[in-house]
Amino acid sequence: MKIYTKTGDKGTSALFSGERRPKNDEVFEALGTTDELTSHLGLAREYCDEQNNGLSEKLEKIQCLLQDIGSNIATPRGHSNDARKARTTFDEDGGLVAELEKWIDDMDETLPPLKNFILPSGGRAASSLHIARSVCRRAERRVHPLIDKDDADSTTGKYLNRLSDFLFNAARYAAQKEGKEEVIYKKQKAGSNQ
Ligand SMILES: Nc1ncnc2c1ncn2[C@@H]1O[C@H](COP(=O)(O)OP(=O)(O)OP(=O)(O)O)[C@@H](O)[C@H]1O
Numbered sequence: 001m002k003i004y005t006k007t008g009d010k011g012t013s014a015l016f017s018g019e020r021r022p023k024n025d026e027v028f029e030a031l032g033t034t035d036e037l038t039s040h041l042g043l044a045r046e047y048c049d050e051q052n053n054g055l056s057e058k059l060e061k062i063q064c065l066l067q068d069i070g071s072n073i074a075t076p077r078g079h080s081n082d083a084r085k086a087r088t089t090f091d092e093d094g095g096l097v098a099e100l101e102k103w104i105d106d107m108d109e110t111l112p113p114l115k116n117f118i119l120p121s122g123g124r125a126a127s128s129l130h131i132a133r134s135v136c137r138r139a140e141r142r143v144h145p146l147i148d149k150d151d152a153d154s155t156t157g158k159y160l161n162r163l164s165d166f167l168f169n170a171a172r173y174a175a176q177k178e179g180k181e182e183v184i185y186k187k188q189k190a191g192s193n194q
Contacts, residue, residue: 008023011023011024013028015027015074015075015076015079015080016071016074016075016080016084016088017074017075017076017079017080017081017084019076019079026142026145026146027073027074027076027146027151029142030073030139030142030143030145030146030152031070031073031074033135033138033139033142033143034066034069034070034073034139034143035070036135036138036139037066037132037135037136037139038063038066038067040128040131040132040135041059041062041063041066041132042063043128044059044125044128044129044131044132045059045060045063047123047124047125047128047174048125048129048174050124050125051123051125051174051177051178053125053173053174053177053178054177055125055129055170055173055174058103058170059170062163062166065096065159068088068090069090069143069156069159069160071087071088071090072088072089072090072152072153072156073143073146073151073152073156074088075087075088076146076151076152077150077151077152077153078149078150078151079151089153089155090153090155090156090159091155091156091158091159092155094155094158096159097155097158097159097162100159100162100163100165100166101162103166103169104162104165104166104169107169107170107172107173108169110173110176111169111172111173111176112176116184116185117184117185118172118182118183118184118185119182119183119184119185120134120171121175121180121181121182121183122171122172122174122175122176122178122180122181122182122183123174123175123178123180125174125175125178126171126172126174126175126178126180126182127171129167129170129171129174130167130168130171132167133164133167133168133171136160136163136164136167137160137164139160140157140160140161140164143156143157143160144157
């Protein structure tokens with residue numbers, strides 16, 4: 001079977017429920033943003049592998065979970081049958097968020113306390129994780145309109161909210177492992193960077 005069906009050429013596409021909607025529908029906006037996020041995580045994972053900093057397996061698991069969040073988003077709760085909804089529930093018991101919280105707390109124990117704003121920095125692995133963090137926050141913004149309409153489960157928003165915290169700590173952790181300095185925010189005046 002070919003990858004292109006041409007069914008999307010006229011600017012509509014299919015949800016998992018079979019329903020077709022315009023490509024600028026907020027469901028596709030949210031789906032597209034989780035897709036951007038997992039793509040950034042793929043690159044971050046490559047850099048983490050190069051550094052052997054121990055984050056790679058966690059990032060791979062998160063990429064799989066983002067696929068599941070995509071399935072939840074693509075099966076609007078108010079417009080899908082019970083069987084489809086059951087197949088695409090996400091983190092019903094909160095175990096996945098709890099796991100993220102543990103990963104965050106474990107890294108916190110090794111990281112110097114934050115006293116200033118830090119700039120996205122700290123080497124390629126850390127910087128790519130900061131990009132993923134900021135895209136994660138956009139994904140969260142795109143998913144909430146769907147949650148507000150009861151079209152996506154609120155657990156997807158909760159996971160993305162915790163994920164951006166995980167990615168923040170992961171970026172700091174990657175910088176530390178690589179022995180790179182995090183650049184601290186300093187208020188600038190004209191000529192102060194020379
Ligand atoms: N531009 C888009 N942004 C986000 N999600 C999309 C976009 N286009 C399609 N999708 C989603 O991704 C799924 C797979 O994309 P695909 O490119 O196969 O869809 P299509 O454009 O409708 O079909 P085709 O490319 O065969 O014409 C779609 O079923 C839809 O849920």
